[in-house]
Structure formats: structure tokens, C-alpha cells
Amino acid sequence: MRSVMRRVTTMTFSYFLQSPPLPTSPKLFFSPRQFSLFSLLPLPNQRFITPSHSSRLRLRGFSTKSIPKMQDSGAVSYLTHREAAEIDETLMGPLGFTVDQLMELAGLSVATSIAEVYKPSEYSRVLTICGPGNNGGDGLVAARHLHHFGYKPSICYPKRTAKSLYTGLVTQLGSLSVPFVSVDDLPEDLSNNFDVIVDAIFGFSFHGAPRPPFDDLIRRLMSLQNNEHIVPKRPVIVSVDIPSGWHVEEGDHEGGGIKPDMLVSLTAPKLCAKRFCGPHHFLGGRFVPPQVAEKYKLELPSYPGASMCVRIGKPPKVDISAMRVNYVSPELLEDQVETDPTLQFRKWFDEAVASGLRETNAMALSTTNKDRKPSSRMVLLKGFDENGFVWFTNYESKKGSDLSENPCAALLFYWESLNRQVRIEGPVERISEAESENYYHSRPRGSQIGAIVSKQSSVVPGRHVLYDEYEELTIKYSDGSVIPKPKNWGGFRLKPNLFEFWQGQPSRLHDRLQYSLQDANGNSGWIIHRLAP
Numbered sequence: 001m002r003s004v005m006r007r008v009t010t011m012t013f014s015y016f017l018q019s020p021p022l023p024t025s026p027k028l029f030f031s032p033r034q035f036s037l038f039s040l041l042p043l044p045n046q047r048f049i050t051p052s053h054s055s056r057l058r059l060r061g062f063s064t065k066s067i068p069k070m071q072d073s074g075a076v077s078y079l080t081h082r083e084a085a086e087i088d089e090t091l092m093g094p095l096g097f098t099v100d101q102l103m104e105l106a107g108l109s110v111a112t113s114i115a116e117v118y119k120p121s122e123y124s125r126v127l128t129i130c131g132p133g134n135n136g137g138d139g140l141v142a143a144r145h146l147h148h149f150g151y152k153p154s155i156c157y158p159k160r161t162a163k164s165l166y167t168g169l170v171t172q173l174g175s176l177s178v179p180f181v182s183v184d185d186l187p188e189d190l191s192n193n194f195d196v197i198v199d200a201i202f203g204f205s206f207h208g209a210p211r212p213p214f215d216d217l218i219r220r221l222m223s224l225q226n227n228e229h230i231v232p233k234r235p236v237i238v239s240v241d242i243p244s245g246w247h248v249e250e251g252d253h254e255g256g257g258i259k260p261d262m263l264v265s266l267t268a269p270k271l272c273a274k275r276f277c278g279p280h281h282f283l284g285g286r287f288v289p290p291q292v293a294e295k296y297k298l299e300l301p302s303y304p305g306a307s308m309c310v311r312i313g314k315p316p317k318v319d320i321s322a323m324r325v326n327y328v329s330p331e332l333l334e335d336q337v338e339t340d341p342t343l344q345f346r347k348w349f350d351e352a353v354a355s356g357l358r359e360t361n362a363m364a365l366s367t368t369n370k371d372r373k374p375s376s377r378m379v380l381l382k383g384f385d386e387n388g389f390v391w392f393t394n395y396e397s398k399k400g401s402d403l404s405e406n407p408c409a410a411l412l413f414y415w416e417s418l419n420r421q422v423r424i425e426g427p428v429e430r431i432s433e434a435e436s437e438n439y440y441h442s443r444p445r446g447s448q449i450g451a452i453v454s455k456q457s458s459v460v461p462g463r464h465v466l467y468d469e470y471e472e473l474t475i476k477y478s479d480g481s482v483i484p485k486p487k488n489w490g491g492f493r494l495k496p497n498l499f500e501f502w503q504g505q506p507s508r509l510h511d512r513l514q515y516s517l518q519d520a521n522g523n524s525g526w527i528i529h530r531l532a533p
């Protein structure tokens with residue numbers, strides 16, 4: 001094969017054993033004044049995170065990445081006001097953190113939580129209302145990150161703190177030309193000017209009844225929800241750590257407070273979060289060292305991969321019929337594309353790789369059998385050039401048997417974040433044994449053995465059957481000797497006679513450029529047609 005692409009590592013699915021849950025109720029072991037580094041040492045009846053615990057956490061993180069895990073609220077610890085304050089003191093005392101650091105991480109978590117749910121293409125206008133304490137500081141940091149993520153934040157920060165941390169955050173926002181709006185200049189009805197309102201007014205040190213001007217701002221947030229039936233689209237409310245005005249432990253106990261759509265709990269949810277009924281509960285503040293988690297018996301979900309936030313709480317109920325994205329992309333014009341579709345594919349493929357997409361080379365392969373019954377599955381593209389598009393599989397699999405009955409197929413790529421789809425169709429043939437041999441031996445040895453073990457598409461009595469044979473062969477080839485390629489394993493090459501490049505556009509008026517291979521005077525060439533979306 002001319003250009004076997006460098007292998008893209010696929011993530012193998014890992015099962016994990018769930019060990020018994022850690023106790024869920026946090027316990028106090030010291031008062032803030034008694035606290036010292038000594039109190040981080042395990043008491044006789046306490047456990048530090050042992051290797052088995054940490055590996056459990058790691059494995060859980062892995063599983064969270066594989067399948068987004070929605071934590072039931074029962075599995076998460078909730079903090080009292082006092083515990084939250086103590087943990088803060090611990091982090092910023094013996095554990096060596098500074099408030100600047102924690103605030104930066106907290107604000108980043110808020111911004112990334114927002115970006116997970118409310119995309120800037122639809123929710124760009126963000127008003128961040130900042131209170132006088134650290135919760136307000138989290139809001140300032142979040143606004144800065146949101147600006148860098150492509151949102152258009154504005155800030156309302158009526159009671160400013162003179163400390164350098166806060167004046168610095170204000171200067172940073174000023175240098176990005178993020179506007180500051182006074183309470184008087186804010187419209188009474190916030191529904192027309194903003195898509196998202198970040199409530200960074202009060203955090204866990206809120207007490208009593210809100211004083212001016214925050215009482216009025218909280219009232220405006222409440223009236224947004226009361227006007228819901230009159231306005232076509234109200235802004236969503238994202239509360240940082242505590243929905244402002246709620247009692248830190250009892251929540252909205254009188255039922256008249258704000259009802260945020262998203263709550264981003266920091267470090268661990270506070271008791272009031274048990275009363276949160278909105279669709280999106282996230283956890284942020286990925287800085288809890290194991291000593292603190294252990295001391296407070298914190299049961300917290302793992303953060304997936306490198307993420308700064310993780311969803312907790314029940315998954316939102318969705319109206320599937322209302323799920324849609326309005327695509328906004330640069331136009332795809334006839335005079336801008338390559339005349340050769342393979343070159344155009346190369347261009348888009350490279351852009352998809354550069355955009356950071358995982359498994360850009362994953363494609364749906366559709367085949368039909370002799371009864372014209374279609375069948376689709378994903379495979380990995382392993383190379384392409386003017387001779388065709390290559391993938392590898394078992395020749396005796398369902399797809400292999402379909403292709404021997406009807407050697408024609410369709411390939412489909414969907415690169416979601418780029419609003420792009422590519423369709424490729426044409427006849428299929430097996431690649432040479434030498435090419436297959438060559439590729440087979442470039443794969444990890446485990447996958448080579450996997451290909452021997454798997455009589456692909458046949459019924460297996462249980463996973464153990466595969467495992468047992470895999471173990472046996474792993475021992476057999478542990479000396480590093482060549483693992484012979486099974487005769488029935490190899491590559492297919494599709495030689496395209498049709499390509500379609502699709503670029504999503506607003507109002508479903510997408511761009512579709514179809515390349516078809518046409519014969520003219522004994523020569524074949526590509527003709528481009530625009531198709532109606």
C-alpha cells in the first residue's frame with residue numbers, strides 16, 4: 001500500500017470492579033483553630049487513600065471518559081458551611097495553596113462547565129454579576145476565560161474590593177475590552193440583552209437576607225423565570241457554588257428564590273445543592289488533594305481526562321424532537337475547492353486532524369449482501385491516495401461476506417466540530433497479501449493476537465472464550481517471535497467513483513458539492529455539481 005497512515009491509537013474499553021463505596025457523610029475531625037498539618041495525619045480510625053483506593057479512582061476516571069457517567073446525587077458528599085470554610089482554610093494554610101490559584105481554577109471550572117452545555121454560537125452574550133467576596137472573584141475569572149472561549153461577556157460588579165487580587169482581575173478584563181456595566185445601566189428586564197447570566201454574587205459565606213444592591217439584582221434574576229411564558233427565549237442562569245440568596249445549607253427553603261439552570265459546585269457541593277432541581281449540576285475546582293478528600297470522607301466523581309469539570313446529578317431530561325444544532329460555517333464554494341476530490345479530501349482530513357478531533361479516520365462503512373440488504377458499521381481508514389481508500393478487517397466477517405456478494409460500498413465521515421460530512425462510494429477489492437502482511441505486523445502485538453482470536457461476526461458463548469485463547473496465544477508468543485497473520489485478515493480498498501463534501505449552514509441551507517466520475521472521449525474526469533441540501 002502506498003501510504004499506510006500512522007496508526008491512531010484507539011482507546012480500548014476497560015471494565016472495572018466497583019469496590020464498596022466510601023462513607024458518604026463528611027465528618028469533622030478538628031475545629032478551624034485546632035487545625036495544623038498534624039491534623040492531616042491519619043487518626044487511628046482514619047484511612048489515607050491507599051494504592052487500591054487511588055487505582056479505583058483512576059479506573060473510575062477512565063470509565064467516566066469512556067461513557068459519560070451521570071452520578072446519582074446519593075454518591076456525592078455535601079458540605080456544611082463550616083466544612084466548606086474549613087477546607088478553604090486548609091487548602092490555603094498547611095496545603096500551600098494561594099487564594100489566587102484556587103480562584104483561577106474555580107473560575108476556569110465555571111467557564112468550562114458553561115462551554116460544555118451552552119455553546120458560544122448560541123449563547124454568546126454573557127452577563128456575569130459579581131458579588132463582593134471570592135464568589136465574585138470566581139465570576140471575574142470565569143468571564144475572562146469565557147472571553148477567550150469566544151463568548152462576549154459583560155460584568156456587573158457593584159461592590160468592588162480594593163485587594164490587589166481583585167483589582168488585577170478587573171485590569172485583566174479591561175485589557176480584553178470586557179465591558180463593566182453599572183446596576184443602573186443594566187436593563188430592568190435582562191431577557192433581551194443576554195443569553196447567559198452568571199450568578200457569582202454570593203458563595204458559602206452568604207448569611208441573612210441580601211442587602212442592596214444585590215437584593216435588587218437577585219429580584220431581577222427571579223423575575224426572568226416568572227416572565228418565562230411571555231418572552232420567547234430567556235437567558236439561562238448559571239450559579240457559581242451557591243444559588244445567590246439561597247441558604248448555604250437549607251437551600252431555597254421558602255421556595256421563592258432563583259432557580260438556576262446550571263449550578264457549578266466548587267470543591268464539593270454544599271448542602272443547599274441537594275435542593276437544586278435544574279438540569280445541569282457540575283462540579284469544578286479540580287484541586288482537592290487526597291488528604292482533604294480522605295479527612296472529610298469526600299465521595300466525589302472523577303474528572304474525565306484533562307477536564308476541569310464533571311457533571312454530577314441526574315442527566316437532564318431531553319426532548320429529542322427539539323434537539324437540533326443550527327450550523328454556522330464558512331461557505332463551501334465551487335471555485336474554492338480542489339478539482340481532484342482526493343486532494344480536497346486530504347485538505348479536509350488534515351483540517352480535521354488539526355482541529356483536535358479524536359479518530360478523524362473513523363468512518364461508517366456500508367455494504368449490502370446479495371439480497372440487497374444494507375448493513376453499516378464503523379471501521380478505521382488506514383490510508384488513501386489516488387488508488388483508493390483502505391481499511392482492514394476479517395474477510396470472513398459479515399462485511400467481508402457482503403463485499404464478496406456485492407463488491408461495492410459507501411464510506412461516511414462526520415467531523416462534528418467542523419460541521420462537515422464526506423460521502424465516498426465505489427467498487428471495492430482486496431489489497432495484496434503483501435500489503436496486508438506489512439500492515440498486520442505494524443500493529444501492536446495484542447491486536448495481532450486479537451485478530452487471530454476473533455472469528456469476527458460469529459457467535460461466542462462468552463467473553464472468557466476470547467480471553468482464554470488470547471491468554472494462551474500471549475504466552476505462546478511471549479518470546480517475541482513473529483505472530484502469523486491469519487489468512488482471513490487483510491485490507492480492502494474502495495476506488496471512488498463518487499464523493500460528496502457537505503458543509504453545514506444556517507437554516508439547513510447546507511453546501512453540498514458532489515464529484516462524480518464521468519467518461520468523455522475515452523478519458524474519465526471528475527465533474528462537480530452542487531446538490532440541493
Ligand SMILES: NC(=O)C1=CN([C@@H]2O[C@H](COP(=O)(O)OP(=O)(O)OC[C@H]3O[C@@H](n4cnc5c(N)ncnc54)[C@H](OP(=O)(O)O)[C@@H]3O)[C@@H](O)[C@H]2O)[C@H](O)CC1
Nearest residue numbers: 102133134135202203204205206207209210211241266267
Ligand atoms: N475551595 C473552594 O471551593 C474555593 C471557593 N472559592 C469561592 O469562594 C466562595 C466563598 O467566598 P467568600 O469570600 O468566603 O464568600 P462569598 O463570596 O460568599 O461572599 C462573602 C461576601 O458577601 C457579603 N455578604 C454576605 N452575606 C451578605 C448579604 N446578606 N448581603 C450582602 N452581602 C453579603 C460578605 O459581607 P459581610 O459584611 O456580610 O461579611 C462578604 O463581603 C465560594 O463559595 C467559592 O465561590 C474561591 O474562589 C476559591 C476556593
Ligand SMILES: Cc1cc2nc3c(=O)[nH]c(=O)nc-3n(C[C@H](O)[C@H](O)[C@H](O)COP(=O)(O)O)c2cc1C
Nearest residue numbers: 362377378379380391392393394397398399400457
Ligand atoms: C471507531 C471504530 C473503529 C473500528 N474499526 C474497525 C476496523 O478498522 N476494522 C474492523 O474490522 N472493525 C472495526 N471496528 C468494529 C466494527 O465496527 C464492527 O463491530 C466489526 O468490524 C464487525 O462488523 P461486521 O460484523 O459488520 O463485519 C471499529 C469500531 C469502531 C467503533
Ligand SMILES: Cc1ncc(COP(=O)(O)O)c(C=O)c1O
Nearest residue numbers: 007008010380392393443444447
Ligand atoms: C475489530 C477491529 N479490527 C481492527 C481495528 C483497527 O485496528 P488497528 O488500528 O489496530 O488496525 C479495530 C479498531 O477499532 C477493530 O475494532
Ligand SMILES: [K+]
Nearest residue numbers: 199202240242
Ligand atoms: K453564586
